[in-house]
Amino acid sequence: MSEDKKVYTTPKIRKFARELGANINLIQGTERKGRITKDDVKKFINNQLSDSKQLEKPKNEFNHSDFGEIEIKEIPRVKKISAPHLVNSWQTIPHVTHHDEADITELEEFRISLTDINTGKKKKISPLVFIIKSLVIALKKYKNFNSSIDEIGKGKMTLKKYFHIGIAVDTEHGLMVPKIRDADKKNLNKIFEELKDISEKCRKLKIEKKEFFGGSMTITSLGGIGGSFFTPIINYPEVAILGVGRTYYKQILIGNEFKKRIMLPLSLSYDHRIIDGAEAARFCNELKENLGKNFAYKLAI
Numbered sequence: 001m002s003e004d005k006k007v008y009t010t011p012k013i014r015k016f017a018r019e020l021g022a023n024i025n026l027i028q029g030t031e032r033k034g035r036i037t038k039d040d041v042k043k044f045i046n047n048q049l050s051d052s053k054q055l056e057k058p059k060n061e062f063n064h065s066d067f068g069e070i071e072i073k074e075i076p077r078v079k080k081i082s083a084p085h086l087v088n089s090w091q092t093i094p095h096v097t098h099h100d101e102a103d104i105t106e107l108e109e110f111r112i113s114l115t116d117i118n119t120g121k122k123k124k125i126s127p128l129v130f131i132i133k134s135l136v137i138a139l140k141k142y143k144n145f146n147s148s149i150d151e152i153g154k155g156k157m158t159l160k161k162y163f164h165i166g167i168a169v170d171t172e173h174g175l176m177v178p179k180i181r182d183a184d185k186k187n188l189n190k191i192f193e194e195l196k197d198i199s200e201k202c203r204k205l206k207i208e209k210k211e212f213f214g215g216s217m218t219i220t221s222l223g224g225i226g227g228s229f230f231t232p233i234i235n236y237p238e239v240a241i242l243g244v245g246r247t248y249y250k251q252i253l254i255g256n257e258f259k260k261r262i263m264l265p266l267s268l269s270y271d272h273r274i275i276d277g278a279e280a281a282r283f284c285n286e287l288k289e290n291l292g293k294n295f296a297y298k299l300a301i
Contacts (some may be wrong), residue, residue, distance in 0.1 A: 009036035013038055022088075028040065045088075047165075059248070095272070097231045097268065099265070101264060102287065103263060103292055104292070107190055111125060111127065123190055130188070131244060132195075134291045135219065137286075139288055140163075154267075163184040166216075167180060169198070169203070169217055176212065178199075178212060182196065218234075218240065222243070222244070223245060223264075226246050228265040240271065241268075243267050248262075266288070
């Protein structure tokens with residue numbers, strides 16, 4: 001279908017197609033006057049996935065069972081739902097990943113020194129909370145990272161003036177990405193409590209579907225599991241995602257002396273259609289500075 005041809009459908013169907021990452025202009029409607037239905041959108045997505053499999057999957061002349069004992073299991077529902085989003089993102093967005101590391105020695109010293117003003121006991125706040133606040137400040141400076149390209153080929157982009165940070169939550173059902181809304185307006189304590197709340201809701205499958213949409217940028221962290229650098233897939237229709245690895249110690253030459261520092265691996269994947277390499281490097285430098293020496297003391301607890 002030509003993108004200049006008028007599309008007949010309801011706002012609800014347009015939203016449904018947008019959430020699945022489908023270009024409504026390319027979908028052939030089956031109702032009167034070519035009106036597009038929900039089933040038409042589903043068929044379009046399924047055809048895209050099918051075409052992808054036919055192009056990429058080599059012919060397998062043998063069954064897995066020909067070589068030994070196997071077990072057939074259902075793919076978890078959450079992973080089935082997320083699969084079309086991931087395929088669409090990878091096929092639609094030209095991914096580039098910028099790898100770097102931030103010195104968070106002072107931040108960590110500050111973080112573990114925190115105490116509750118009411119009880120005097122040590123206060124545990126996840127490093128992820130500091131990363132969220134640092135990311136928001138970088139997004140305010142580099143506005144292209146807080147945008148979306150909703151209409152491919154139309155030459156327009158949507159710049160968001162809100163700061164809703166997606167957090168990849170690992171659950172037994174699969175990966176979920178709820179949002180911390182208005183992270184720029186919340187202090188560390190508020191974000192930490194909200195982070196615990198939405199993570200628990202994801203694990204219990206009690207979070208609303210709407211909370212997975214409307215993000216500015218996503219953070220995915222492997223710090224609690226292990227690993228350094230990787231290539232995270234952008235959470236469409238966002239244009240960038242920050243991957244965080246596990247912290248490690250490294251000897252850094254400061255002045256004339258080597259000192260042991262705490263380093264945080266960063267993997268920034270970005271949409272090369274709207275963000276170039278130089279801008280990505282500057283964004284990462286800003287993020288490193290925000291996470292670096294003395295910055296933590298500027299954040300409201």
